[in-house]
Amino acid sequence: MAKKPAPNSTRRSERSRRAIYDAALALVGEVGYAKTTIEGIAARAGVGKQTIYRWWPSKADVLLEAFLDLSEQASEPAVKEGQEPFEFPDTGDLGADLKFVLRATVDELLDPRFEVPSRALAAEGVVNEQLGAVFVTKLLEPSLQLYVQRLRSAQDKGEVRHEIDPRIALELFVSPLAQRWLQRTGPISYEYVDTLVDYALHGLAPR
Amino acid sequence: MAKKPAPNSTRRSERSRRAIYDAALALVGEVGYAKTTIEGIAARAGVGKQTIYRWWPSKADVLLEAFLDLSEQASEPAVKEGQEPFEFPDTGDLGADLKFVLRATVDELLDPRFEVPSRALAAEGVVNEQLGAVFVTKLLEPSLQLYVQRLRSAQDKGEVRHEIDPRIALELFVSPLAQRWLQRTGPISYEYVDTLVDYALHGLAPR
Structure with a gap:
């Protein structure tokens, strides 16, 4: 009986895909977004540039997926049996759950594998409105929506006032961490x- | 009696200085920090590059002073007789005073004269640690220290809990605005x- 070709081919594709992600993240960290090219990523990954164009229409798309993959890898150790990746804890103690997730974010922000390419992309997103919008919509906003859901659950239980807008409220702890990291305005811990x-x-006011 | 040369010379210097600031801000907004050069600023301002080198050791220094000057101009309409520029209001109502200053910041962030060069410099500061540190230390942190003073005054009057660290507390309203502006994660108003x-x-919790 002939072997099916699919598994080998899938493994090969998976290896190429991983090599392309690694090359894309390394390059953007080293030379910045503007000087990162599909050709450069292909050469570093050891694949033809047509291989990249077959899967992704632009370098922004390669980088976006490389980042999604990196975030998934980073969250893997924390994923328990049967738990969805990125699931926000809901132990019934809002403060403890927020601290748990924000501490994990601190770990990620201080991890050089994540930090160097993230900075390059964040900087580009500040001046390049189109790229910034893609990364905010596809990468940042979905993770912020997990905070929104957790805050809504806390509102249902009376832990957060009902008149609070969760999408604004989350910024009180997420944005200070983001700004200290992005602009190095202070240490993060x-x-x-x-x-x-x-x-x-x-x-801040007395109760 | 011979005229003193100083006033004319001072006016000439002041005009050159203003032309150099305008040229530096325009250029960094158009081509980004990396491609902005002392030569380019000099050509645009219509002065010799030695004129610039006589006053400033590097392009970072020119831009820093151009920004300080721009911020001072922006705050001028709000400056009342006998009041220091950048003085933080202290009417005895902390919430009203914070809203007053943050609303003025919204106006500044939405002003194209300020926005375009600011974005270019903020982006460079994200990846260029040395430049970022200069701008944080000389431009951002001094304005944040005005919030610290205002919060301390509120602590003295019992409007803010004594155990609160004012330098962290100010980030709860300053950083969300900064992140929405920098990363365009939402509208500002x-x-x-x-x-x-x-x-x-x-x-956020019920009282």
């Missing part, structure tokens, strides 16, 4: 994100 | 910054 969550939940 | 202040002061 577990203690720092814990403090942000405490301030946001309980407010 | 007076209503938006008012909401941030209300959430930060009173907290």
Whole structure:
């Protein structure tokens, strides 16, 4: 009986795909977004550029998927049996759940594999409105929507006031961390994100 | 009696200085930080490049001062008789004072004269650690310290809890606005910054 060709071919494709992701992330970190080309990614990955064009229409698309893949890898150790990746914990203690997720984000932001290409793309997104919009829509906003869901669940249980807009509320702890990382306006740590969550939940004014 | 040469010379210098600032801001907005050169600024300003080198050691220094000057111009209409520029209002109502300053920041962020060069420099600061540090230290942090002083004054009056760290607390309303502007993660408006202040002061949890 003849072997089916599919599994080998799939493994080969998977290897190429991974090599292309790695090459794309490495290149954008080294030379920046503007100087990263499909040709450069292909040469570094050891594939023909037609291989890349077969799967992705542009370098922005390659990089977007490379980032999605990197984020999935980063979240793998935290994924438990039967749990969806990126599932936001809901233990019934909002503060603890927010701190858990924000501490994991601190780990990711301080990981050089993630940091170098992320900075290059974030910088490009600031001046290149089209690229910025793609990354916000496909990469950042979906993860922010997990905070929205968790805050809504907290509203249902009376842990968060009903008149609060969750999409704005999440920015009280997510944006300070993002700005310290992006603009290096201060150190980031577990203690720092814990403090942000405490301030946001309980407010600056005396109770 | 011979005229003193100083006033004319000072006016000439002031005109050159202004032309150089305008040229530097226009260029960095058009071609980005990396491609902005002292030669390019000099040509656009109609001065010799030695004129620029006489006053500033590098393009980063020219741009830094051009920005300081732009911020001062922007704040001029709000400056009242006998009041220092950039003075933070202290009417005794912390929420109202924070909203007043943040609304003025919204106006500035939406002003194209400010927005285009700011984006170019912010993007460069994300990847260029040295430049980022200069702009944070000399431009951003001094304005954040005005929030720190205002929050300390509110702590003295019992409007803000004593255990709060003002340098972290200010990020609850400043950073969300910065991130929406920098990464275009959402619209910015007076209503938006008012909401941030209300959430930060009173907290997300029921009182």
